[in-house]
Amino acid sequence: MLTVFLQFLFSGLTVGAVYALVAIGFNITYNATSIINLAQGEFVVIGGLMMWFFSESLKLPFFVSVALTIITAGIVGLLMERLTIKPLKNADLLLMIMITIAVSIVLRGILMLSFGKEPYVYPAFTEGEPVNVYGAIIQQQALWVIGITGFCIVVLFLFFKKTMMGKAMLACAVNPTAAKLVGINVSQMVMFSFVLSAIVGAIGGMAITPISLMEYDKGPMLAVKGFCAAIMGGLGSNRGAVLGGFLIGVLESMTAGYIHSGSKDAVALVILLLILFLKPSGLFVSKTMLQLRKF
Amino acid sequence: MKRASGKFFVVSVAVLSVCLLCVNAFAKEPYKIGALLAVTGPASFLGEPEKNTALMLQDQINKTGGINGHPLEIIIEDTKSDETSAVLSAKKLLENDKVLAIIGPSTTGESMALVPIMNNAKTPLVSCAAGAPITQPANERYWIFKTPQYDTSAVEAIYGYMKKQGISKVGIITISTGFGDAGKKALQSIAPKYGMTIVAEEKYGPKDSDMTTQLTKIKVSGAQAVINWSVGPGQVIVTKNWYALRMGIPLYQSHGWGSKKNIELAGKAAEGVIAPLGRLVVWDKLSDKNPQKALLKKYTQDYEARYKSEPGTFGGHAYDSIMMLVDALKKVGPDKKKIRDYMETKIKNWPGTGGIFNMSKNDHCGLDKNAFEMVVVKNGDWSLLK
Amino acid sequence: MKKEDFLSLLVLIFLVVLLPAISGNTYTLTVGIFSGINALVAIGLCILMGYAGQVSLGQAGFYGIGAYISSVLSLHAGFPVVISIICGMIVAAFAAVILAVPALRLKGHYLAVATLGFGEIIYIILNEWGPGGPSGFGDIPHFGFLGYAIDSTKGYFYLIWGIVAIVMFFSINLIQSRTGRALRAIHDSELACNAMGLNVAGIKIKVFILSAVYASLAGSLYAHYVTFISPSSFSLFYSILVLMMVIVGGMTNLWGAIVGAVVITVLPELLRKFEELDVLVYGLILTLSLLFFRKGLVPILIDRIKKLRGFAVAKH
Numbered sequence: 002m003l004t005v006f007l008q009f010l011f012s013g014l015t016v017g018a019v020y021a022l023v024a025i026g027f028n029i030t031y032n033a034t035s036i037i038n039l040a041q042g043e044f045v046v047i048g049g050l051m052m053w054f055f056s057e058s059l060k061l062p063f064f065v066s067v068a069l070t071i072i073t074a075g076i077v078g079l080l081m082e083r084l085t086i087k088p089l090k091n092a093d094l095l096l097m098i099m100i101t102i103a104v105s106i107v108l109r110g111i112l113m114l115s116f117g118k119e120p121y122v123y124p125a126f127t128e129g130e131p132v133n134v135y136g137a138i139i140q141q142q143a144l145w146v147i148g149i150t151g152f153c154i155v156v157l158f159l160f161f162k163k164t165m166m167g168k169a170m171l172a173c174a175v176n177p178t179a180a181k182l183v184g185i186n187v188s189q190m191v192m193f194s195f196v197l198s199a200i201v202g203a204i205g206g207m208a209i210t211p212i213s214l215m216e217y218d219k220g221p222m223l224a225v226k227g228f229c230a231a232i233m234g235g236l237g238s239n240r241g242a243v244l245g246g247f248l249i250g251v252l253e254s255m256t257a258g259y260i261h262s263g264s265k266d267a268v269a270l271v272i273l274l275l276i277l278f279l280k281p282s283g284l285f286v287s288k289t290m291l292q293l294r295k296f
Numbered sequence: 297m298k299r300a301s302g303k304f305f306v307v308s309v310a311v312l313s314v315c316l317l318c319v320n321a322f323a324k325e326p327y328k329i330g331a332l333l334a335v336t337g338p339a340s341f342l343g344e345p346e347k348n349t350a351l352m353l354q355d356q357i358n359k360t361g362g363i364n365g366h367p368l369e370i371i372i373e374d375t376k377s378d379e380t381s382a383v384l385s386a387k388k389l390l391e392n393d394k395v396l397a398i399i400g401p402s403t404t405g406e407s408m409a410l411v412p413i414m415n416n417a418k419t420p421l422v423s424c425a426a427g428a429p430i431t432q433p434a435n436e437r438y439w440i441f442k443t444p445q446y447d448t449s450a451v452e453a454i455y456g457y458m459k460k461q462g463i464s465k466v467g468i469i470t471i472s473t474g475f476g477d478a479g480k481k482a483l484q485s486i487a488p489k490y491g492m493t494i495v496a497e498e499k500y501g502p503k504d505s506d507m508t509t510q511l512t513k514i515k516v517s518g519a520q521a522v523i524n525w526s527v528g529p530g531q532v533i534v535t536k537n538w539y540a541l542r543m544g545i546p547l548y549q550s551h552g553w554g555s556k557k558n559i560e561l562a563g564k565a566a567e568g569v570i571a572p573l574g575r576l577v578v579w580d581k582l583s584d585k586n587p588q589k590a591l592l593k594k595y596t597q598d599y600e601a602r603y604k605s606e607p608g609t610f611g612g613h614a615y616d617s618i619m620m621l622v623d624a625l626k627k628v629g630p631d632k633k634k635i636r637d638y639m640e641t642k643i644k645n646w647p648g649t650g651g652i653f654n655m656s657k658n659d660h661c662g663l664d665k666n667a668f669e670m671v672v673v674k675n676g677d678w679s680l681l682k
Numbered sequence: 683m684k685k686e687d688f689l690s691l692l693v694l695i696f697l698v699v700l701l702p703a704i705s706g707n708t709y710t711l712t713v714g715i716f717s718g719i720n721a722l723v724a725i726g727l728c729i730l731m732g733y734a735g736q737v738s739l740g741q742a743g744f745y746g747i748g749a750y751i752s753s754v755l756s757l758h759a760g761f762p763v764v765i766s767i768i769c770g771m772i773v774a775a776f777a778a779v780i781l782a783v784p785a786l787r788l789k790g791h792y793l794a795v796a797t798l799g800f801g802e803i804i805y806i807i808l809n810e811w812g813p814g815g816p817s818g819f820g821d822i823p824h825f826g827f828l829g830y831a832i833d834s835t836k837g838y839f840y841l842i843w844g845i846v847a848i849v850m851f852f853s854i855n856l857i858q859s860r861t862g863r864a865l866r867a868i869h870d871s872e873l874a875c876n877a878m879g880l881n882v883a884g885i886k887i888k889v890f891i892l893s894a895v896y897a898s899l900a901g902s903l904y905a906h907y908v909t910f911i912s913p914s915s916f917s918l919f920y921s922i923l924v925l926m927m928v929i930v931g932g933m934t935n936l937w938g939a940i941v942g943a944v945v946i947t948v949l950p951e952l953l954r955k956f957e958e959l960d961v962l963v964y965g966l967i968l969t970l971s972l973l974f975f976r977k978g979l980v981p982i983l984i985d986r987i988k989k990l991r992g993f994a995v996a997k998h
Contacts, residue, residue, distance in 0.1 A: 005516055008541075012508040019505065037791055085969060092976055094790075095737065099929045102922060103968035110962030118340040120529040122561050131540050140540050212536075213505030214529040214561060218338070222503035225798070225918065232795040257509045263472060263499040267806040270799040277796050278784035336961055373954065379818075379915055383908055384712055384951065387835075391709040408820045409910040427817065472809060474912065477816040 007137035009258035010251060015143040015212065017250020018150040019045075022205035023227025024234065024242035025153065026198040032161075032237050033170045033194030036097045040081065040105035041227060042220030044199045046112060047074050048206025049215030053121040063126075070207055071200050077108070078199025082192045090188075105220060112217040120214040146208045153201055154243055161239075170194055174237075233273050235283025244284065249273070324362075326369040327625050329618070330389035332400035332410075333424070337377030338473075338502060341528055342402040345611030346424055347372055348603050350399070353618050356598070363625045370618070375401050382406035383413065390417045396630050399617035400424050402610075404474050407442070414439045420636045422617040424610070427478050431660035441639055441660040443616035444609075445574065445650055445667045447482040450551045453572035453668040454523060455490035457681065458548075463521045467496035467514030469507065469534060471526035479525030479550055495519050502528060508537045521545050527552035532561045539565030546570060551668065554609040559673055570681065572668035576612040576649045578678045587647045595649060612649030619648065687854045690937055691847065698843040708835040713951055715835070715907060718842035719900045721943035724927040725846075725853055725936060726896030732933035733857055734889040735869040737794050739921045740781070740801030741897045744774045746808055746916030748898030749905040753822045754813060756906075763826050767902040774898030775891045777804075782890040786883060801921050808913040818912020825906040838907050845903070846940070849896060853936055856892075861885060930971055932978020941980050 023041055030038040051073045055066035085100050125142035132139050161167035172180040173190045181187050206215065213219075230249050234241020249269050256268040282288050331350045334343035354370045362368055371393050373385035382401050389395045390413075397420040401407050404427030411430070414421040415438060423430050423442040430442050458466070468483050470476035480497070487494055496517035498510035511534070514522055522545060524534045531549055535558075538547045549571040556577075559566045575582060579592035595615055599607040607615075620643060621635065627642070628634035643655040643662060651667030670681040683691075702711060723741055730736050751770035755761040761769070785796045809816050824833045825841060832841055856862055864885050867875050875882050905911045923946065931942025949967065953960040975982050 005512055008512045009509050012506050012512075015508075016504075016506050031791075037794075085973065088973060089976070095731070095933075096929060096972060096976055099926060100969060100972045102926070103965055103972055106965030107962060107969060108965075110959075110965050113336070113961065114958065118336075118344055119557060120532065120561060122532070124563075138540060138542075209505060212533075214532055216529060219503055221918075222501075225802075228795060229799065232792055236791055254509045257498070257500075258513060262510050262513075263810045264806065266501065267803050267810075270803050270806075274784075274796055274799050274803075277788060277792060281788045281792060283792070335958060372957075374957065374960070376950075377914075379908065379910065379912065380716060380904075381950070384709070384716065387709040387712040388951075388954075391707050405818050405910075405912040405914060408818065408912075409908055411820060412909050429817075429820070472816055474817040474914075 004136035005258070007135055009254045011134075011137055011139040011143065013251035013254030014247060015139075015146060015250070016253065017247035018143075018146045019205055019209050019213075019223070019246075020226045020230045020249055021243045021246025022150050022153060022201060022208075023223050024231035024246050025157065025239055026202045026205075027227055027231045028237055028239055028242050029157070029198040029201065030194050031174070031231075033173050034086070034097075034191050035094060035174050036086070036101065037228065037236075038195070038198065039098065039101045039224050039228075040108055040220075041198065041202055042222070042224030043105050043108040043112070044074055044078065044202025045206035045209075045223050046215060046217060046220045047077060047108070047199075048203030049210035049219075050112060050116050050121060050206075050217070051203070052207040052210065053123050053215070054116075057121075057123050067207065070203055074199045074203030075196045078195040078197075079192060081199075082195035086191065086195065087188065105224070109217060109220060116217055118217060120216040121210065122214045123211060125211040126208075140212065142208075142211045146205075146212065149204060149208045150243070153204060154239060157201075157239060166190075166193070229270070229273050232283055233276055235286030238283070238285040241283055241285030324366045326367040327363055327630055328369045328371060328393055328395045329621055330386075330393060330395035330398040331370050331372045331614070331618075332375050332382055332385050332389070332398055332402075332406070333372060333614070334377040334402040334406070335372070335374040337375075338528075339377035339403045342424070342610045343374070343377070345599075345605075345607050346400065346402060346614035349599065349607060349611040349614040350618060352599060352602055353615065353622075357622060363622060364629075366625075366630075368622065368625075371395060375406055377403060377406070379406050379409040383409055386410050386413050390419060395419070396625070396632055397422065397621050397635055399614060399621065404430060404478060407440075411437065411440055419632050420621075420639060422620060422639070424613040424617055427474070434658045434660060437660060439636060441617075441620075441655070443620070443648065443650055443653075443661070444613045445551065445663045446661060447478045447550075448486055449663060449665040450572045450668055451479070451482045451486045452490075452665040453670060454548050454570075455486060455492055456665070457570070457572075457670045458492070458521060459490055463546075464491055465493050465495045465518060465520045466523055467498070467517055467519030467521070468494055468523045468525065469496075469498040469500065469510050469514065470524070471502055471528070471530050472499045473502055473526075475527050475552065476525050483523060483525065500526075500530060500534075502526075502530060504530065505533065506537065507534050508541060511537050511541055511543065515541065515543050515545075519545060521548060523548040523550075525550040525552075529561075532558055535562040535569055536565045551609060554671075556606055557608075559676055566673045566676075569673045571671055573671045573678070574609045574612060574650050574667060575669055576607070576609055578669055578671055578680060581678065581680050587652065588649070591647060592649060609650075616648035616650050616653070620646070620653075683851075683854055683858065687937075691851060691854075694843075694850070694940070695847055698840070698847065702836050702839055706836075711835045711839045713948060715838050715842050717944045717947040718839075718846050719904050719907075720924065720927060720947050721846050721940045722842075722849060722900035722903070723897045723924045724931070724939035724943040725849060726893030727924055728928045728931075728933055728936055728939035729853060729857065729865075730889055730893040731928055732935070732938075733862065733865040733869060734886055736786070736886060736890070737790075737925075738797040738890075738893065739794050739918065739925065740797035740799075740804075741893070741924050742916045742918065742920035743801035743804035744777065744894040744897035745901035745904075745920060746804050746913070747774045747777055748901030749911050749916065750808060750812055750901075751898075752902035753819075753905045753911060756823050757819075757821065758813075763823060763906055767899065767906075770902045771895045771898045774894045778891045778894035779887065782887045786886050786890070798918065798921070801918060805913055805917050808916060812913060814912065816913060818910060818914075820910035822905050822909045822911065824909065825903070842903055842907075845899070849899075850936065850940070857936065861888070865889065926968065930968070930975075930978060932981040934977065935980045935984070938978045938980035942978070945979065 026041045051070040169185045170190045230245035234245030252269045253265040256265040333346045357368045375382040399422045404425040407423040407425045407430045426444040470480045496514045553571040554573040554577040582589045624635045624638040646653040651663045653662040655662040748770040752766040755766035927942035927946045931938030
């Protein structure tokens with residue numbers, strides 16, 4: 002029985018790691034701008050598909066492909082911010098969120114026209130037998146996904162807590178005017194947050210493609226799950242995002258395993274609603290902190 | 297001088313009349329057929345090869361003189377895999393383009409949404425979707441036909457083969473869309489006939505990334521085989537998870553598995569996967585006596601030459617739909633009622649990509665389980681099972 | 683009712699009567715029918731967003747409840763269609779209360795996710811346990827009233843736009859009533875309203891119910907018109923589509939909902955000739971219209987007209 006339980010748990014953690022990465026991507030833009038960038042799922046898709054393009058189609062070495070994929074995603078994030086978010090400054094937040102949806106439609110269109118509609122895959126980062134823990138198996142690539150998620154969290158934590166730039170980015174969201182007054186270049190920070198979130202998304206995409214394949218229209222599902230994870234943990238809190246992501250992943254897997262696989266998404270959502278109704282600011286954000294934010 | 301001008305006169309008359317004949321050949325009014333295909337949206341893996349097939353056939357037919365001299369015009373509308381959009385597209389084709397008949401839509405839901413419209417408009421529809429309710433009950437589906445095999449036929453082919461292998465307990469895992477749902481219902485309803493017990497029933501979403509949990513449940517349920525019923529990336533992920541789990545029981549896929557691309561994506565995990573496939577994907581392994589072989593070969597080779605990819609089972613559905621209509625147009629001309637009657641009464645022993653069609657008043661599909669071959673993946677290629 | 687609204691309503695009725703007369707084309711009318719159905723949902727969401735300041739990503743849930751309840755009751759229980767539709771609206775209203783009471787403690791993104799979660803749960807329920815499952819079901823009876831069944835496209839066009847006009851009339855009156863003034867006050871400052879003794883929560887819940895009932899009505903009409911439904915028509919994508927209609931039309935004006943619904947429904951039809959590029963072109967047009975018409979089409983149009991008038995007056 003332990004074997005079965007562990008198997009469900011590993012499956013949940015693998016899926017949850019991806020949700021967590023998407024949720025962190027949301028947090029980065031949210032922390033700098035209060036915008037939820039619903040094109041975040043498309044960044045993940047870009048990561049997977051561009052990695053395929055560089056490593057399988059152009060047959061470039063692994064690390065070159067990774068670097069090029071990250072650069073491509075960064076450029077997409079940069080263009081998106083400069084072309085659609087910057088011109089809208091001071092506009093209604095809802096409008097900004099709608100424009101991220103419009104951008105996601107455009108990105109999906111471009112991806113569909115350039116990659117077609119079929120799924121893509123490339124070999125796992127390390128080939129070999131799955132790891133066996135008490136009879137339950139975990140694919141090597143799943144360990145990579147979880148490891149990379151952990152790595153991103155640590156790097157981002159250090160970035161926001163220890164570097165001047167990270168702190169400046171946080172300041173922009175809480176109070177842009179005050180941030181400007183103390184000499185922070187708010188516009189640059191916003192731009193940088195989009196680049197950073199695109200990169201985090203793309204890293205997630207690169208890591209999961211060998212497990213889950215990647216096709217042009219996987220983005221919206223990832224965005225919705227990531228959004229739920231970010232909200233469950235409390236928007237803006239990366240600790241919350243990680244916990245939210247893993248919680249949703251494990252909940253889905255356990256429901257599928259012990260209750261009914263047809264209702265796994267529903268059960269995860271019901272629990273999300275319950276958490277919100279009991280603690281309207283998410284698990285890791287206090288009410289006062291939420292009141293500081295405009296949205 | 298006089299003779300020269302006489303010659304000139306004769307030549308010019310000849311040239312002129314040839315020209316006129318040519319013009320006449322193409323001045324005949326085109327026959328318009330509508331094609332409602334899910335070119336974009338979640339079902340685009342169906343609509344894409346169907347659209348390519350339609351374009352290819354249109355060119356081929358028009359290059360060889362059209363239908364009795366009438367050029368064929370196929371007007372393709374994208375239904376975006378969405379029922380509302382399918383309704384709108386159908387109205388456009390019927391009302392603005394005045395088409396003689398419509399092929400498609402690609403999915404069962406979209407086809408069902410069009411049933412009342414086509415019956416009202418008294419225009420034949422040849423659906424490219426598999427769902428049984430599209431053509432049943434036959435008396436309420438007077439104008440509706442379909443070319444894909446019934447899901448139940450695919451299930452019978454699987455169960456029949458399993459019985460021979462001594463398998464009686466199966467675990468099923470299906471995608472939570474119309475395709476998987478239809479498969480699940482067919483698997484459940486046919487099971488008693490073959491003495492099968494379904495010991496586990498699992499599901500997953502069309503964009504899920506890991507099905508290890510569901511497969512683990514099947515593993516501990518004591519099933520002797522897994523049947524996965526889905527299309528799209530899900531069937532590859534299930535295959536990979538099945539392989540990673542070393543489940544020790546065989547994996548059967550639905551007829552949606554019929555694309556080399558799936559073997560490529562699943563890699564070595566695909567070895568040993570069994571599926572009931574239409575003969576289109578295994579045409580090169582058929583004996584020369586098979587009545588379908590010649591057309592399967594021509595269609596596949598033409599398609600691959602033009603699009604650098606394989607048509608797969610789904611492109612074949614569009615091929616059958618269009619060619620049936622072309623046959624009907626050839627024989628009875630542009631008359632909707634006569635086309636319908638021809639489809640119902642004259643499509644007998646008609647070899648298509650999906651099988652040998654035998655339409656009748658009570659069966660507007662005309663295929664049975666003999667449309668399928670059981671195929672196993674061996675060394676990265678299809679291999680027929682006997 | 684203000685003079686402009688009254689005139690606009692007259693223009694709307696005039697257009698509705700005129701369109702089938704000049705174009706008997708059922709394709710055009712069908713586009714009109716779907717625009718009208720979408721407009722009903724959009725009007726509800728517009729009141730909720732533009733006037734009560736609450737965002738919802740779950741309208742597809744109410745739309746689906748309406749479609750399914752009314753179809754099942756009329757098909758299997760033999761209820762008259764009108765009664766089934768009303769039953770659908772009642773169920774949607776109850777669902778709205780269940781969602782709204784806890785959800786209205788949330789704000790912004792949190793409210794968006796709560797409503798999104800609600801919509802997705804309804805979708806999963808329909809997909810998993812709804813009649814027909816993911817494949818959906820057909821043979822839903824046509825709309826009928828006192829023995830007269832409507833089954834022509836023209837009939838549905840008049841029916842649906844007639845209902846849109848009535849709903850619009852009712853909604854305009856509502857937002858200009860005491861409740862409407864209270865709504866606008868809530869939008870501006872909830873704190874102040876609470877201090878003035880307004881029952882803020884009560885009013886918000888009422889608006890939530892209203893938007894749910896409109897969506898449910900629209901869903902029922904959709905089901906009885908198409909006569910086939912499956913869960914895929916009631917997914918999150920529909921909620922986002924309606925949100926897009928309200929934003930494009932302009933959420934500060936109820937007429938924006940109708941204009942937005944028509945624009946968003948007609949646009950893909952106009953883009954048919956782009957074939958596969960249509961997704962891209964559609965996205966680009968949306969992006970550009972959001973960038974350049976930030977307030978929404980109707981409020982911008984009103985500004986233009988006001989400016990022109992001011993110009994004319996100045997000239998005098």
